Amino acid sequence: MGFLRPHTERIYALLRIMSGFMFMLHGMQKLFGLFGGVPPGAPAFVVYVAGGIELVGGALILLGLFAAPAAFLSSGTMAVAYFMGHVFAQGHILPIVNQGELAALYCFVFLYISAHGSGIWSVDAARRRPEA
Numbered sequence: 756m757g758f759l760r761p762h763t764e765r766i767y768a769l770l771r772i773m774s775g776f777m778f779m780l781h782g783m784q785k786l787f788g789l790f791g792g793v794p795p796g797a798p799a800f801v802v803y804v805a806g807g808i809e810l811v812g813g814a815l816i817l818l819g820l821f822a823a824p825a826a827f828l829s830s831g832t833m834a835v836a837y838f839m840g841h842v843f844a845q846g847h848i849l850p851i852v853n854q855g856e857l858a859a860l861y862c863f864v865f866l867y868i869s870a871h872g873s874g875i876w877s878v879d880a881a882r883r884r885p886e887a
Contacts, residue, residue, distance in 0.1 A: 768819075768876040774864050775817030778829060782810025801840075808832045816868060819877020823869045830865035833858045 759766065784790045785797070785806030793802055808828060815825035841855030842848055850856045873879035 764875050767871065767874050770864070771819060771822060771868055771874060772817055772876070774861070774868065775813045775815070775822075777813070778809050778861060778865075779813025779817060782806045782808070782813055786810055805832055805836065816865070819873035819879050822873040822877060822879065823871075826865040826868035830862050830869060833862035833865065837862060 780790060785793055785802045809832070812825045812829040812832070816822050816829065837850075837855045837858040841850070841853040841858060845853035845855075847853040850859045
């Protein structure tokens with residue numbers, strides 16, 4: 756797939772933007788009841804703490820503003836969500852069995868973003884640009 760190699764930074768930027776956008780939508784769902792409303796039976800700390808991290812962290816990742824620390828916090832949040840909401844609640848470690856694929860995938864995508872940083876098409880990149 757060598758033809759994609761020249762586009763790796765743009766593809767990474769799209770991964771960061773879309774991951775942040777979709778994560779932010781989960782926060783909007785929890786905090787504002789949008790897109791189907793608050794998940795039934797969700798404890799208040801999940802709604803307000805996780806929802807807040809999803810909303811703010813997703814927006815920061817989307818914009819590429821302090822994306823690395825926001826993604827690191829979001830990755831940890833998804834690791835906790837995976838174990839609390841899927842492994843312990845469902846009694847199975849495998850994501851395909853406990854329906855935790857999304858939490859596990861977010862966890863590792865955000866871990867990668869935290870290691871890579873904001874990249875191009877980001878507020879952080881625009882702030883680093885020297886004045887002309």
